Amino acid sequence: MRKTYFAAVYCSFLILALYHQVCSAGFTELAGDLPRVLSSDKSPYIVVADIYVPAGRLVRIEPGVTVLFKNFTGMHITGVLHVNGLEDSPVVFSSENDYLANPGSTRNPTPYDWNGIYIHKDGFGTDLKNFQIKYSVKGILSDTKYIRIINGVFIENGRANLTIEGSEMQVVAGEEFGYDVSVKDAKADGIPLNFLSDPAAPKRNIMRYSGLSVFAGGTVLGVVSSVNLRTSFLRMQYISDVSNEEMLKNENSAVWKDTEKQYKQYLARTIVGFSAFLAGSVMFTWSFTY
Template identity: 30%
Template sequence: MLARSRSKKTLLMTGVILSFLIFLPSYALSQFAYTLTVSKSGSGTGTVTSDITGINCDAGNTDCTEDYFPGTVVTLTATASTGSTFTQWSGACSGSGNTCIVTMDAVKDVTARFNLPTNVSGTISANTTWTLANSPYYVTGDVIVWNGVNLTIEAGVIVKFAQFTRLAVNGTLDAVGSSGNPITFTGTSATLGWWNRIDVRSGGSALLDNCIVQYAGYGSINGSIYKTGTGNLTITNSAIGNSGSYGIYLDNTTATGTLGSNTIQNNASHGIYLINAGNGFTINGSNTISNNGGYGIYMV
């Protein structure tokens, strides 16, 4: 009887508390919640929405804050306006993917950055960094890195190439992303062979880590990434796909380098094509090479 009495008393108290919460005015209810505030930055525009009712932070910033009960999990989605690109989250979110998940265990502030494109073309004659803050970069004509000059690309940067254009490296290219913030080299159109290639010339060197290279390889004998002559080419933890020709093309080269832990797939011809390539390259077994129009690795 005592146990049953306690059970009834517990149920009664729970009901009283729930009734109390239900009939509290909104200003009082907010005392039991945490506030999520969304703001936007950058040169572009866009909208941030939540998967549950509350956030619809549009161009007019009309609904950018909401109170949520502790423990509520909110998924935010960033959608860029036409002509703009979403580039990154900051604050309680991070990364460059267009969604982020926030657990409301405290007051949270999230910033979504939308940018207009930065147009680039011509020669790079001094050390240069392409920053995430100015991403995306639109290559409107060939970009040529001079001998002795370094081009650094920050994690999360998106580089979009107009049709037939290329990035030619006579100096050094350092493109180091991360698993959550890869660097993306792609076309202004999602079409096989849309743009030319990352063209690492004799004497030039390139390091690509955690990069995505897609829709390059214009023409029947080409590659998304091309290396000839001396220098170094190292590609790791990257995805090379949707080339109109080869994925990686090593042509008459004595360069050194490593190809490791890459995914090379969906290219129109061979995944890796080597012609008169020296012994300086290490192609290890950690690469995944599949679904290409030719051989995975082809040597002549």
């Protein structure tokens, strides 16, 4: 009897483990502090424990990203979150049971499935565009009014859809909703007037345009130098050809040395040029990652 009991318990744990693996297959797991970018190529994401946008960090979510939450999990924002959804490619925050976002779900989604998004008072500047938030307890709960919402859609949330500084907003479920605050209010409360701007934008622009400049300069230098390199190489072959009536008798002649010197110079410039080309490409590409 005891053997049968332990076998049943063991099988139950095994089934649960297999179920977890199947349900998590194809998902990128999230827990704790978020990376600076949630990219569409790693979507969908599954939140297995509370996630955080920590103070001093800007987190960007790319268009088309889906973030699914397990029961009793949510998002806390003390830094800045930018949700960059598009009209035809919104960002989705929903329950792991949402079969529209998770075809592998075997349960029906319901309100109260997950906690929601909590924007703390220091999270001002959070900017949410073209997104859906579904099946949570509180939708979005913000302790600061200095946020912006463009085309937010709230569906089947339990206790509330959107609450800002203790006041519940009149949101029609399933319809687009927008919220903004005036610069005048921000100035009166001592909030920086650029609170909705991207704090990483200046560094990103410097990196991006510097990369373009290095890329362009390296390309020109590499192409011009490689053409001259080929010319000097052919010249070296010409003056070294034993069948040439005007060949130089040895490699110590001034003409041969001068040609060899030019060849080495153009070779070095070609290497520098195409190295700059690669470095500029890396800088330009990297500027899109933060």
